[in-house]
Amino acid sequence: MDKAESSAASIDRWATCLACGGGNPASNRFCGRCGHEFSLSGRTLEASVELAIQAALPHAIKDRLTDSNLVELQLAERVAERLSKWIKYIGIPVGVVVAGLSFFGIQASLDLSRSHERLLTSLDTLRAKADSAATMVSEAERQAASAKAKSTEAGVMANALQAQMQAASATLAQSALAIRELDRQSRSIAYIQSQIKEIEKRLPAPKTGDRERAIDLLARTIWGEARGIGKEGMEAIAAVVANRTNAGPKASPAFGSTVEETCLKPWQFSTWNENDPNGPLARRVTASDQRFAESLAIATATIDGQLRDRTDGATLYHSMQVAPVPAWSKTALITRNIGGYLFYRNPS
Numbered sequence: 001m002d003k004a005e006s007s008a009a010s011i012d013r014w015a016t017c018l019a020c021g022g023g024n025p026a027s028n029r030f031c032g033r034c035g036h037e038f039s040l041s042g043r044t045l046e047a048s049v050e051l052a053i054q055a056a057l058p059h060a061i062k063d064r065l066t067d068s069n070l071v072e073l074q075l076a077e078r079v080a081e082r083l084s085k086w087i088k089y090i091g092i093p094v095g096v097v098v099a100g101l102s103f104f105g106i107q108a109s110l111d112l113s114r115s116h117e118r119l120l121t122s123l124d125t126l127r128a129k130a131d132s133a134a135t136m137v138s139e140a141e142r143q144a145a146s147a148k149a150k151s152t153e154a155g156v157m158a159n160a161l162q163a164q165m166q167a168a169s170a171t172l173a174q175s176a177l178a179i180r181e182l183d184r185q186s187r188s189i190a191y192i193q194s195q196i197k198e199i200e201k202r203l204p205a206p207k208t209g210d211r212e213r214a215i216d217l218l219a220r221t222i223w224g225e226a227r228g229i230g231k232e233g234m235e236a237i238a239a240v241v242a243n244r245t246n247a248g249p250k251a252s253p254a255f256g257s258t259v260e261e262t263c264l265k266p267w268q269f270s271t272w273n274e275n276d277p278n279g280p281l282a283r284r285v286t287a288s289d290q291r292f293a294e295s296l297a298i299a300t301a302t303i304d305g306q307l308r309d310r311t312d313g314a315t316l317y318h319s320m321q322v323a324p325v326p327a328w329s330k331t332a333l334i335t336r337n338i339g340g341y342l343f344y345r346n347p348s
Contacts, residue, residue: 205305206245207258214259218299219292221263224271224282227291229339232310234295236338238302239309240317243345247315252346255315259303311336314343 015026022033030037208214218241226233244255245262256262264272271278285292301307311317312335318326320340332344 202305203239203242203302203307203309204246205303206242208303209258209260211303215296215299215303217260217263218302219295220282220285221269221271222295222298223285223292224278225269226339227295229341231294233339233341235298235307236311236314236317236336236341236343238298238307239311240314240343242302242307243309243313243315310338311343313345315346316344317341
């Protein structure tokens with residue numbers, strides 16, 4: 001290895017500290033003289049390269065000049081030695097020798113100048129690469145800052161979205177409460193409407209001459225006419241009595257103006273017909289009889305206006321076992337069939 005190669009290897013293996021100028025092995029992280037850390041960042045890369053170039057340039061030029069001078073001297077010595085030998089034999093003038101030496105010296109100087117220019121070109125190339133690296137680092141920092149800004153913006157948007165989701169959840173919870181409240185109110189309204197319909201279906205309280213006698217007489221009529229067809233049939237007979245009384249004698253001579261009169265109208269309720277076997281039984285029955293106790297409760301509800309009309313306004317009825325059927329059934333309208341009895345009302 002010649003001196004130039006040794007110098008290049010030395011530059012490769014050693015690094016100059018930018019803080020104190022001391023030489024250090026290139027593998028060191030810290031300067032052995034001052035402890036300065038060998039690290040480069042995007043902001044100091046250009047300055048560090050410039051300092052490194054300034055530090056290395058004198059040594060490189062010096063080594064190059066030394067090598068050039070050495071080569072020049074060695075070449076001149078050899079040429080002089082040969083010329084001196086040639087002079088002895090062919091007598092070349094001393095001026096020619098001097099001219100030759102001058103030529104070789106100029107040529108060596110030109111070679112040194114070209115080497116210096118190549119070195120400057122290499123340094124310019126290195127500086128350009130350093131500038132490019134610094135630009136790339138700056139661009140990377142810019143992109144990192146942009147990514148950080150976008151990340152921050154995304155975080156803000158995520159927080160806003162979370163707040164909106166929480167608000168939506170609260171709204172949904174309030175909506176669920178409102179729906180439950182509306183459902184409760186709907187059920188209440190439906191119940192009230194059913195009660196209204198129930199009230200509308202209730203019979204108006206019929207007139208009575210004597211309330212207690214009217215209840216007793218109506219209960220015995222119910223028991224005598226319908227004790228064998230169940231509670232619904234018993235309530236239907238009570239409704240017929242109430243409908244006839246509320247219609248009054250103006251609607252038909254067979255109707256009375258009070259409950260007592262309606263029950264005892266001749267040939268209207270068979271229990272009170274002469275020689276009907278139910279008559280004596282209806283007169284003697286007491287509240288100890290379960291059906292009669294039910295009849296008393298139905299009669300009381302009727303007199304108090306609490307009985308539901310199961311006959312849809314019927315004022316007439318007969319057993320389906322009767323034959324022949326009454327003549328009036330041919331023109332009357334059938335409203336219900338309860339317990340084997342057909343109920344009718346006159347067409348309005």
